Amino acid sequence: MLSFLIRRLLQTIPTVLAVVLLVFVLFSVVPGSIVSTMSDDADPQVELRLKKQLGLDDPVYVRFGNYIAQLATGDFGTSFRTREPVTTMIAKRAWPTLQLILTAMAFSVVLGVPLGFVAALRPGGLIDSAAMVLAVSGLSIAKFWLGLVLMYLFALKLGWLPSFGYGDGGLKYLLLPAVTLGVSPMALFARTTRAAVLEIMTADFVRTARSKGMSETRVVKWHVMRNALVIILTTVGLQFGGLMGQAVVVEKLFSWPGIGSLLVDSVLQRDIPAVQGSILVVVLAFLAINLLVDVLYGVIDPRIRYA
Amino acid sequence: MFRIVAIVAGLGLALAASAEAQTPRKGGTIRMTAPYGSSFTSLDIHTTQRAQDEIYAKGLHRSLYIWDSAEGKPVPELAKEVIVSGGGLVHTFKLRDDAYFHNGRKMTADDVIWSYNRIMDGSKAYPGARYVRVIEGAAAVEKGQAKEISGLKKIDDFTVEMKLTEKVDPGFYFFTALTSIYPADEAAKEGFIQKPIGLGPFRFVEHVPGSRIVLERWDRFYKPGKPYADKLIVSVMGEAAARDVAFRNKEIDTSVLGPAQYVAYQADPDLKGTIVEVAEVFTRYMGMNPAFKPFADKRVRQAINYAIDTDLIINKLVKGKAYRATSWLPLTSPLYDKTMKPYAFDPAKAKQLLADAGYPTGFEFEWTTSQNESWGLPIVTAVIPMLDKVGIKAKVKQVEAAVLSEVVRSGDYQAFIYSQQTGPDPQAALKCFHSSTPQSACNYMNFRNADFDKMIDEAGQTDDSAKRGQLLQKANALLYEEAPVWFFNYNKAVMAVQPWLKGVQLNATELTHQNVEDLWVDETSPAK
Numbered sequence: 080m081l082s083f084l085i086r087r088l089l090q091t092i093p094t095v096l097a098v099v100l101l102v103f104v105l106f107s108v109v110p111g112s113i114v115s116t117m118s119d120d121a122d123p124q125v126e127l128r129l130k131k132q133l134g135l136d137d138p139v140y141v142r143f144g145n146y147i148a149q150l151a152t153g154d155f156g157t158s159f160r161t162r163e164p165v166t167t168m169i170a171k172r173a174w175p176t177l178q179l180i181l182t183a184m185a186f187s188v189v190l191g192v193p194l195g196f197v198a199a200l201r202p203g204g205l206i207d208s209a210a211m212v213l214a215v216s217g218l219s220i221a222k223f224w225l226g227l228v229l230m231y232l233f234a235l236k237l238g239w240l241p242s243f244g245y246g247d248g249g250l251k252y253l254l255l256p257a258v259t260l261g262v263s264p265m266a267l268f269a270r271t272t273r274a275a276v277l278e279i280m281t282a283d284f285v286r287t288a289r290s291k292g293m294s295e296t297r298v299v300k301w302h303v304m305r306n307a308l309v310i311i312l313t314t315v316g317l318q319f320g321g322l323m324g325q326a327v328v329v330e331k332l333f334s335w336p337g338i339g340s341l342l343v344d345s346v347l348q349r350d351i352p353a354v355q356g357s358i359l360v361v362v363l364a365f366l367a368i369n370l371l372v373d374v375l376y377g378v379i380d381p382r383i384r385y386a
Numbered sequence: 387m388f389r390i391v392a393i394v395a396g397l398g399l400a401l402a403a404s405a406e407a408q409t410p411r412k413g414g415t416i417r418m419t420a421p422y423g424s425s426f427t428s429l430d431i432h433t434t435q436r437a438q439d440e441i442y443a444k445g446l447h448r449s450l451y452i453w454d455s456a457e458g459k460p461v462p463e464l465a466k467e468v469i470v471s472g473g474g475l476v477h478t479f480k481l482r483d484d485a486y487f488h489n490g491r492k493m494t495a496d497d498v499i500w501s502y503n504r505i506m507d508g509s510k511a512y513p514g515a516r517y518v519r520v521i522e523g524a525a526a527v528e529k530g531q532a533k534e535i536s537g538l539k540k541i542d543d544f545t546v547e548m549k550l551t552e553k554v555d556p557g558f559y560f561f562t563a564l565t566s567i568y569p570a571d572e573a574a575k576e577g578f579i580q581k582p583i584g585l586g587p588f589r590f591v592e593h594v595p596g597s598r599i600v601l602e603r604w605d606r607f608y609k610p611g612k613p614y615a616d617k618l619i620v621s622v623m624g625e626a627a628a629r630d631v632a633f634r635n636k637e638i639d640t641s642v643l644g645p646a647q648y649v650a651y652q653a654d655p656d657l658k659g660t661i662v663e664v665a666e667v668f669t670r671y672m673g674m675n676p677a678f679k680p681f682a683d684k685r686v687r688q689a690i691n692y693a694i695d696t697d698l699i700i701n702k703l704v705k706g707k708a709y710r711a712t713s714w715l716p717l718t719s720p721l722y723d724k725t726m727k728p729y730a731f732d733p734a735k736a737k738q739l740l741a742d743a744g745y746p747t748g749f750e751f752e753w754t755t756s757q758n759e760s761w762g763l764p765i766v767t768a769v770i771p772m773l774d775k776v777g778i779k780a781k782v783k784q785v786e787a788a789v790l791s792e793v794v795r796s797g798d799y800q801a802f803i804y805s806q807q808t809g810p811d812p813q814a815a816l817k818c819f820h821s822s823t824p825q826s827a828c829n830y831m832n833f834r835n836a837d838f839d840k841m842i843d844e845a846g847q848t849d850d851s852a853k854r855g856q857l858l859q860k861a862n863a864l865l866y867e868e869a870p871v872w873f874f875n876y877n878k879a880v881m882a883v884q885p886w887l888k889g890v891q892l893n894a895t896e897l898t899h900q901n902v903e904d905l906w907v908d909e910t911s912p913a914k
Contacts, residue, residue: 336596
């Protein structure tokens with residue numbers, strides 16, 4: 080197990096480096112610079128001095144080397160825009176993003192997985208049809224539009240929840256953005272679960288279990304559910320990464336103070352250290368979750384070896 | 387159009403009158419919105435030129451002057467008296483002796499001098515440098531040739547002498563938050579950026595990045611009885627549709643309206659009364675590069691003005707949320723010339739002018755634009771068929787807003803569409819077209835005209851304000867004739883204001899920038 084973890088951690092290094100390089104090169108070639116967003120009317124000499132000070136006049140490979148050296152010490156650099164350490168900026172935003180994603184994920188798993196199970200147990204039935212209509216709709220609806228509809232309904236018409244903001248960070252403020260973010264993965268989990276369960280239900284080992292006289296409840300509980308969970312877990316792990324990207328839209332819509340809104344403003348203002356730091360954190364989180372999923376495979380199904 | 391202006395002005399007066407008629411209520415919470423992005427840039431207001439950041443800064447900080455919306459000009463704020471001498475170049479400020487920073491320390495002349503020296507630190511490129519540069523010796527500090535601005539002298543603890551490089555009204559240079567006065571010693575400390583200290587009517591409580599800034603009443607604010615409210619919350623709300631729901635749900639007190647919402651609010655009897663609008667000092671235009679051969683000819687530039695049905699675009703596409711531009715200086719400029727008429731929509735005349743200029747079959751150019759809904763891609767898309775009808779083909783080059791500002795400053799374009807601040811100081815707005823003004827500063831069309839230069843120079847030298855006004859109006863008229871741009875529109879800023887929020891000022895420099903000490907909420911406000 081330990082050697083598996085070490086090997087997997089080592090495998091993440093090239094991925095992280097590739098992402099860092101990609102983002103770095105991308106922001107080196109796209110037009111626009113932080114200097115022009117800082118002042119409309121800066122003295123040209125001042126602009127040159129500032130570019131030099133920020134290292135923007137160095138060749139790309141020098142800047143990249145410096146950045147990697149900085150990263151190796153755990154330093155994400157200083158924001159061009161706010162002049163704060165990027166780690167401080169991300170730290171302030173990490174918890175709200177985590178709150179949002181975890182709540183959205185909880186909502187989607189708690190609703191989506193049972194829905195898929197129930198649908199698969201009676202394929203072609205009323206529940207199955209209704210669940211799949213819901214799933215296709217959930218996957219098709221744009222988050223921005225859904226968020227507005229939820230705001231309109233639950234804030235403006237029913238008055239149950241606030242329409243925007245972080246408030247005290249409590250559930251009252253979290254519900255609408257989390258549901259907006261969670262509907263699409265919920266639909267995906269329902270579809271994936273249904274498909275997985277239907278496939279497993281026709282597998283040889285399920286037929287064997289039934290032929291041995293095992294009750295249907297035990298068949299579903301001990302054979303179908305356990306085997307389906309591996310597939311579901313993979314989807315959940317992948318969706319975590321997807322949610323981090325999709326949170327950008329939801330955070331902006333609901334004025335939620337997460338990493339997404341930090342990323343948007345940093346990109347628009349060419350605040351390269353903040354962009355790189357934000358993307359790196361998202362990538363690291365994604366890799367960490369996938370590693371966790373790999374570990375959980377073995378817990379769910381001991382046949383899966385770490386070797 | 388002037389009827390509209392008159393109605394707007396009337397509404398403004400009525401609003402002001404009704405606010406005055408009532409006794410301001412003490413207490414309550416004001417909930418404003420910051421609509422121009424997903425976050426505030428920084429709590430160090432010297433570092434950011436975004437309109438978004440000045441919204442909260444109006445509560446937290448104070449500058450030497452303040453914008454008086456009723457008067458339409460800057461008035462002294464931190465100075466009790468300003469004495470002008472030295473042929474109009476030396477301004478002696480008698481500072482208030484009752485202005486306290488939020489840490490309880492009294493403001494002195496040292497703070498003023500320290501703040502301006504900080505802004506001129508050339509290693510930081512503070513955007514306020516463009517204003518402080520008008521003080522003698524400030525540019526040397528910016529270039530690293532001096533440590534302190536030679537034109538600033540402390541006479542005593544509450545008197546500062548400021549020597550300027552040209553005869554201008556310093557009020558126009560020192561009223562925005564970019565030139566806020568900071569507490570000299572405390573602002574140098576590292577923690578200042580996390581918990582800023584200012585001289586404003588509200589002091590800092592909390593910043594939730596990407597969500598809100600909360601300020602509370604500063605009891606030692608120097609204006610007796612003000613501010614009225616106990617608390618000021620500025621929420622970041624970049625999405626117009628989300629602001630709309632929150633406004634209708636009474637969760638916010640102010641909301642900036644875009645063209646589509648402007649129409650919807652006007653049509654809704656419950657919301658119509660919440661609309662507040664003002665002509666802001668921004669001119670939207672298409673700039674033409676004289677280095678691109680066809681645009682070097684005045685007749686071609688005029689032809690473009692004649693070829694575009696500007697009124698149609700304003701009415702149908704901008705939904706009436708703009709005023710037709712009749713020259714460079716905007717409607718709310720003190721020197722706006724009411725006698726000037728806009729270029730008529732006359733494609734035949736445009737064709738004739740093109741033929742006279744040697745382009746009977748037209749020509750092709752590249753038009754650089756951002757995605758902005760009011761002065762970007764949608765407008766360009768609508769104009770292209772109109773130009774096509776007179777033989778001019780336009781190819782669109784779409785860039786991000788940050789890139790567009792680089793493009794216009796570098797001159798790397800054939801044509802671009804933009805929104806430029808053209809006030810409140812008419813002299814500064816017109817000086818952008820002076821041949822001595824670099825393209826990178828604000829002479830984006832690299833305009834060169836000896837007659838224009840002469841008028842601007844004379845206006846800058848005369849002590850006779852009436853003569854200066856006449857010269858500047860003549861220069862503005864010449865600009866209109868020379869047509870370095872397609873004169874599109876002046877921005878009409880529109881904000882929805884809840885009926886319980888009183889004292890809203892029609893600020894032509896930026897409607898969202900309110901002197902928050904004058905705002906108050908009545909007892910019907912749902913915010914506690």
